[in-house]
Amino acid sequence: xxxxxxxxxxxxxxxxxxxxxxxxxxxxxxxxxxxxxxxxxxxxxxxxxxxxxxxxxxxxxxxxxxxxxxxxxxxxxxxxxxxxxxxxxxxxxxxxxxxxxxxxxxxxxxxxxxxxxxxxxxxxxxxxxxxxxxxxxxxxxxxxxxxxxxxxxxxxxxxxxxxxxxxxxxxxxxxxxxxxxxxxxxxxxxxxxxxxxxxxxxxxxxxxxxxxxxxxxxxxxxxxxxxxxxxxxxxxxxxxxxxxxxxxxxxxxxxxxxxxxxxxxxxxxxxxxxxxxxxxxxxxxxxxxxxxxxxxxxxxxxxxxxxxxxxxxxx
Numbered sequence: 001x002x003x004x005x006x007x008x009x010x011x012x013x014x015x016x017x018x019x020x021x022x023x024x025x026x027x028x029x030x031x032x033x034x035x036x037x038x039x040x041x042x043x044x045x046x047x048x049x050x051x052x053x054x055x056x057x058x059x060x061x062x063x064x065x066x067x068x069x070x071x072x073x074x075x076x077x078x079x080x081x082x083x084x085x086x087x088x089x090x091x092x093x094x095x096x097x098x099x100x101x102x103x104x105x106x107x108x109x110x111x112x113x114x115x116x117x118x119x120x121x122x123x124x125x126x127x128x129x130x131x132x133x134x135x136x137x138x139x140x141x142x143x144x145x146x147x148x149x150x151x152x153x154x155x156x157x158x159x160x161x162x163x164x165x166x167x168x169x170x171x172x173x174x175x176x177x178x179x180x181x182x183x184x185x186x187x188x189x190x191x192x193x194x195x196x197x198x199x200x201x202x203x204x205x206x207x208x209x210x211x212x213x214x215x216x217x218x219x220x221x222x223x224x225x226x227x228x229x230x231x232x233x234x235x236x237x238x239x240x241x242x243x244x245x246x247x248x249x250x251x252x253x254x255x256x257x258x259x260x261x262x263x264x265x266x267x268x269x270x271x272x273x274x275x276x277x278x279x280x281x282x283x284x285x286x287x288x289x290x291x292x293x294x295x296x297x298x299x300x301x302x303x304x305x306x307x308x309x310x311x312x313x314x315x
Contacts (some may be wrong), residue, residue, distance in 0.1 A: 003296050004303040006056040012067075017077060018100060020093045023084055027075035028097055029067050032060035037313040038103045039306075040066045040094065042121075044112035044136075047228025048221060049074025057109065057293070057302050062310055066106070068097060070117075073224040080224060082185075082231050086238040087140075091121040098128055107309055111135040111293045112267060113229075116237060116244070119275075122254060123247040131312055132256040133305045135298060136264060136291050137272040139244050140237035148266060149176045149233070156265045157206045164202035167195060181230035184223075192227075193218050199226035207266050209290040248278035255312065256282040257305040259298060261289035 012029040019025045032055065041054045050067040051074075058065050069076040071085045071093065094117075098106060108129050110118030115134040122129045138144060147153060154161025165173050172179035183195040200222035201214050232238070240246075256279055260272035269286065276284040285305075287297035 003300040005296075005299060006053070006303075007058065007060060008056070009052065010055060010060050012055075017075075018097060020071075020089075020096055021084065023078070024071050024081065024089075024093075025077045026071060026093055026097075027069040028100075029055075030064060030101075031055045031067070032058065032063045032065040034064060036062050036064040037310070038064045038066065038101075038106040039109055040068065040098075040106050042068075042094075042108060042110035042114035042118045043070065043074075044110075044114045045073065045225050045228055046070060046090075046113050046117075046232050047073045047225040048113075049076075049224070057299075058306050059310075062313075063107075063306070066097065066101065066103075068094065073221075073228055079220070080227055082227070085228075085231065086235075087117060087120050087232070088238060090117055091124050094121050095125050095128060105130040107131045107133065107306075107312075109133040109306070112138055112291065113232075116140045119244045119248075119251070120239070123244070123250045126250050126254065129251070129254055131309050132251070132254060133259070133302065133309070134256065134272075134275075135259045135293050135302060136267045137258060137260060137275055138267040139242075139271045139275065140239055141241050141271075142236060144267065144271060145177065145233045145236075147268060152268075153206050153265050160202055160205035164198060167198055177230050177233045180226065181234050184227045184230055192223060196223040196226040199229070203229075203266070207291040208295060209261070209263055209288075212292075245274060245278060248275065252278060252280045254279075254281065255309070257308065258282060258284040259301045259305065260284070260286055261291055261295065261298060262286045263289065264291040266291035 012031040015029040017025040049069045072081045108118045197218045289295040289297045
């Protein structure tokens with residue numbers, strides 16, 4: 001069987017900067033079919049932004065595709081603003097956009113950190129969600145954060161972890177996230193860039209099953225991802241430690257497809273399994289992959305999943 005690939009590139013039919021409060025304006029774009037079934041794409045990171053590739057995971061003839069750059073990243077303004085930037089704020093932004101666009105219910109499609117936010121949003125506003133597509137589940141618990149940044153992932157990628165921690169003293173390595181956050185919020189741009197690039201390189205080194213070629217350039221996305229991730233993770237994602245699983249009963253009857261790489265060491269498969277076991281209308285698909293949504297088997301499963309959800313909008 002040949003694997004399904006991304007849909008062709010398309011352009012948005014509408015973009016806007018939507019004021020969600022007196023400080024933040026978030027970038028919102030719509031593409032695909034203006035009269036189609038509404039779906040919101042929830043990007044990862046935190047801090048990665050959507051990019052032009054996000055809309056290509058969904059059939060543009062069938063879906064009305066809404067992409068949002070979360071507060072402080074991508075094309076949202078102010079860039080890298082950390083004030084009033086919590087998971088509660090991001091979920092409320094999504095709900096404000098849904099109401100602003102006149103959508104009754106939508107399919108929520110999230111990957112990695114996007115699953116954390118999608119699940120928090122769905123548990124907060126279950127009546128707004130008709131279904132969930134979740135790729136690379138991250139539950140946002142302290143053990144998930146520690147696994148990724150405090151040595152667990154380093155057992156599989158020891159060379160990447162050694163490089164990641166080499167910029168820190170032994171004392172600083174007792175809490176890598178907090179230490180990186182101090183450097184990433186330094187007033188010195190050169191320091192922010194050095195540590196932002198090192199942080200992004202570590203993450204990009206561990207998300208694929210096969211080695212990923214890293215760029216030598218330092219991008220705004222590198223800095224945004226590093227800064228936003230450390231901001232969220234030193235604050236425990238602004239949730240109590242097991243919040244998502246403890247509140248999974250609120251979404252247990254929402255149709256859900258979970259896709260997770262069998263060899264995902266960024267977000268361990270056990271998190272996906274624990275979530276699956278809490279839901280009544282869920283399907284879980286394990287692929288021979290790592291974490292990235294661009295790995296061929298995961299991309300295929302995501303394309304298949306959005307096909308399955310089409311039946312919801314016909315019933």
